[in-house]
Amino acid sequence: MISIKDLQVAVEGNLILKGVNLEVKPGEVHAIMGPNGSGKSTLANVLAGREEYEVTGGAVSFEGKDLLEMGPEDRAREGLFLAFQYPVEIPGVSNVNFMKTAVNEIREYRGLEKLDAMEFLSLVKEKMRLVEMDEKFLSRSVNEGFSGGEKKRNEIFQLAVLEPKLAIMDETDSGLDIDALRIVANGVNKLRSKERSFVVITHYQRLLNYIVPDFVHVLVNGKIVESGGKELALQLEEHGYDWIKNEQAAATL
Amino acid sequence: MSKHKKIETNDIKDWYLGRFSAFENHLNGSRDIPFHAVRKNALSTFSALGFPGRRDEEWKYTNIAPLLKHQFGLAGEVGNVTEETLRPYLFEGLENNRAVLLNGRYSEALSNYRTAARGVIVCSMKTALKQHAALVEPHLGRYARLEDEAFVALNTAFVNDGVFVYVPDDTVVEEPLHLLFLSDATAHSFFTSPRILLVAGKNSRMKIVETHNGLGDHAYFTNVVTEAVNGAGAKVDYVKLQDERPNAYHISHLQAHQERDSNFSFLNFDIGGRLVRNNLNLALKAENCEGHLIGFYIGGGRQHIDNHTAIDHAMPNCFSNELYKGILGGKASGVFNGKIFVRQDAQKTNAYQNNKALLLSDDATINSKPQLEIFADDVKCSHGATVGQLDDEALFYLQARGIPKAKAQAMLQYAFASDVFNYIPLESVREKIDQLVHERFDNI
Ligand SMILES: Nc1ncnc2c1ncn2[C@@H]1O[C@H](COP(=O)(O)OP(=O)(O)O)[C@@H](O)[C@H]1O
Numbered sequence: 001m002i003s004i005k006d007l008q009v010a011v012e013g014n015l016i017l018k019g020v021n022l023e024v025k026p027g028e029v030h031a032i033m034g035p036n037g038s039g040k041s042t043l044a045n046v047l048a049g050r051e052e053y054e055v056t057g058g059a060v061s062f063e064g065k066d067l068l069e070m071g072p073e074d075r076a077r078e079g080l081f082l083a084f085q086y087p088v089e090i091p092g093v094s095n096v097n098f099m100k101t102a103v104n105e106i107r108e109y110r111g112l113e114k115l116d117a118m119e120f121l122s123l124v125k126e127k128m129r130l131v132e133m134d135e136k137f138l139s140r141s142v143n144e145g146f147s148g149g150e151k152k153r154n155e156i157f158q159l160a161v162l163e164p165k166l167a168i169m170d171e172t173d174s175g176l177d178i179d180a181l182r183i184v185a186n187g188v189n190k191l192r193s194k195e196r197s198f199v200v201i202t203h204y205q206r207l208l209n210y211i212v213p214d215f216v217h218v219l220v221n222g223k224i225v226e227s228g229g230k231e232l233a234l235q236l237e238e239h240g241y242d243w244i245k246n247e248q249a250a251a252t253l
Numbered sequence: 254m255s256k257h258k259k260i261e262t263n264d265i266k267d268w269y270l271g272r273f274s275a276f277e278n279h280l281n282g283s284r285d286i287p288f289h290a291v292r293k294n295a296l297s298t299f300s301a302l303g304f305p306g307r308r309d310e311e312w313k314y315t316n317i318a319p320l321l322k323h324q325f326g327l328a329g330e331v332g333n334v335t336e337e338t339l340r341p342y343l344f345e346g347l348e349n350n351r352a353v354l355l356n357g358r359y360s361e362a363l364s365n366y367r368t369a370a371r372g373v374i375v376c377s378m379k380t381a382l383k384q385h386a387a388l389v390e391p392h393l394g395r396y397a398r399l400e401d402e403a404f405v406a407l408n409t410a411f412v413n414d415g416v417f418v419y420v421p422d423d424t425v426v427e428e429p430l431h432l433l434f435l436s437d438a439t440a441h442s443f444f445t446s447p448r449i450l451l452v453a454g455k456n457s458r459m460k461i462v463e464t465h466n467g468l469g470d471h472a473y474f475t476n477v478v479t480e481a482v483n484g485a486g487a488k489v490d491y492v493k494l495q496d497e498r499p500n501a502y503h504i505s506h507l508q509a510h511q512e513r514d515s516n517f518s519f520l521n522f523d524i525g526g527r528l529v530r531n532n533l534n535l536a537l538k539a540e541n542c543e544g545h546l547i548g549f550y551i552g553g554g555r556q557h558i559d560n561h562t563a564i565d566h567a568m569p570n571c572f573s574n575e576l577y578k579g580i581l582g583g584k585a586s587g588v589f590n591g592k593i594f595v596r597q598d599a600q601k602t603n604a605y606q607n608n609k610a611l612l613l614s615d616d617a618t619i620n621s622k623p624q625l626e627i628f629a630d631d632v633k634c635s636h637g638a639t640v641g642q643l644d645d646e647a648l649f650y651l652q653a654r655g656i657p658k659a660k661a662q663a664m665l666q667y668a669f670a671s672d673v674f675n676y677i678p679l680e681s682v683r684e685k686i687d688q689l690v691h692e693r694f695d696n697i
């Protein structure tokens with residue numbers, strides 16, 4: 001699905017990712033955990049095509065294609081989706097118009113017929129039920145005045161509508177109360193399939209009780225320092241990131 | 254240097270003064286009417302004023318030198334304009350509600366406005382001056398002051414045609430009127446001086462859509478003056494769409510006069526033209542009036558679009574609302590000047606002004622100047638002005654959902670402007686302007 005090799009990324013001249021390696025196969029769910037500032041969002045954003053992030057080394061191939069050569073819209077059309085940590089408010093653009101444009105752009109790219117108004121509406125209503133979102137959000141401006149939890153649900157709603165091959169979720173759990181967390185996780189679990197992969201970025205283990213990953217990676221200071229199964233998340237929960245940092249420090253001594 | 258400039262400006266002034274005798278010769282019968290004295294007086298006012306220069310405070314940011322380089326003659330007859338020619342400029346549902354002006358002249362053949370309301374007059378200014386003098390003369394030239402504006406004086410001197418709209422007291426006109434101006438510059442250059450006089454009687458209702466389009470690639474100059482008289486309790490919705498050719502100069506002057514309890518709304522969309530200047534003046538002359546000045550402009554290339562607005566609160570308990578938004582790309586420049594006067598008597602005035610500009614390129618510029626002069630103490634006035642760029646974060650968010658950059662930019666531009674479009678009171682007009690603006694987004 002995606003193969004990240006020795007990816008190095010700088011922001012404003014500072015090296016943030018210092019050689020990240022990650023291989024995700026179809027249907028797999030990978031969790032990336034790590035302390036604040038370790039570079040998790042940087043990784044997510046650089047994969048989505050954000051220009052401020054400068055790739056200074058390494059390679060990323062997505063479904064056999066060179067991801068880093070593509071503009072952000074083509075990455076999305078090829079099937080990559082980023083659920084943003086901080087979804088942007090866009091006053092004046094309605095959610096429904098936004099999603100309709102996006103769906104039809106992606107369909108056109110994939111050689112599919114555009115959806116007409118009726119087809120689109122029934123698709124959208126079905127997906128809203130998945131994340132228990134009220135239909136009134138359709139006519140509202142994208143994320144404008146949404147609560148933190150509503151914004152996150154809107155991200156998962158978009159994920160459901162756009163049906164990507166790979167979904168990267170950047171701290172989708174942050175700012176969610178336990179009920180909202182359950183709704184979001186249920187939505188994601190229903191979207192899991194043999195073909196669709198997920199990279200779940202989170203600071204806390206909590207989300208992984210609901211979305212059970214196949215692999216867990218720990219990102220510290222721009223590098224993946226530990227990889228393992230789902231039990232790694234529990235260890236982190238118990239011992240904190242210091243444990244891994246100390247282990248790291250000991251290893252380099 | 255400045256001396257040299259002065260002579261040039263005088264030369265072109267003399268050029269226009271020199272057109273007057275040819276103009277008079279074409280007037281035939283309408284030379285003998287009392288209004289001809291008004292024309293002659295306007296000509297001498299124009300002669301005394303001359304064209305404004307950049308030292309003139311009101312023209313500081315609008316350089317009309319490109320306009321003054323042309324020696325525009327009087328517009329000739331237009332050949333070959335048919336129903337088919339007009340089709341692109343029509344609005345759904347308003348196809349049979351039009352008054353058509355070709356090169357500033359009213360076309361009886363192509364105009365087809367009818368209304369079920371009794372006593373309503375929609376006719377050419379030429380006809381009105383002869384047949385409805387008693388209704389026209391108390392108003393024509395009484396509001397738009399020559400002394401203040403050389404272009405008003407120039408228009409008035411050369412007025413022969415235009416449109417007269419008269420709505421009797423207590424008359425509700427259901428059929429919106431489409432004033433369709435078409436300038437045919439395929440064969441040559443010219444200037445036009447159309448005049449619009451709207452007299453809306455007490456408690457009357459009227460909706461007008463005025464459009465300006467052109468044909469051909471020669472330069473031309475539209476110098477239009479509108480006087481809108483709103484009787485007590487009248488409600489008038491006026492939409493103007495300026496979509497002139499890229500080689501066109503468009504200077505317009507609106508003077509609205511409002512009586513007690515009247516509600517006048519003027520929506521102004523500038524999407525064409527090379528050099529555009531709108532002087533938009535509302536005079537709230539009696540208590541309890543409502544005035545709206547809403548506008549949107551979009552410019553690219555080397556377009557220049559200047560909106561000079563003035564709202565004069567003369568009496569108590571009036572409300573005015575002004576919203577102007579513009580999008581400028583390329584090397585385009587814009588000017589917004591918003592004067593609000595609140596006179597000493599105008600207690601309990603509510604006046605709101607907001608203007609926002611979106612600059613899409615480093616070379617695009619906007620000069621905006623709110624100017625509030627308040628002489629009453631119990632008033633609520635607010636104004637806001639912002640200049641910004643497209644939000645990169647929002648752009649990325651849209652792109653990250655598969656929307657190509659150009660389309661994402663267009664969506665954000667539209668989002669910026671959308672509240673202005675919501676003011677358009679006629680759906681088919683809103684849809685059409687929407688579509689035209691979207692086409693402009695794609696190639697700004
Ligand atoms: N746009 C940016 N400009 C400057 N520094 C940035 C930017 N984005 C991230 N950084 C820096 O990169 C580091 C990693 O940030 P981030 O990827 O957001 O971490 P995480 O998501 O793991 O908390 C931090 O030190 C942060 O300050």
Ligand SMILES: [Mg+2]
Nearest residue numbers: 040041085171
């Ligand atoms: Mg982060």
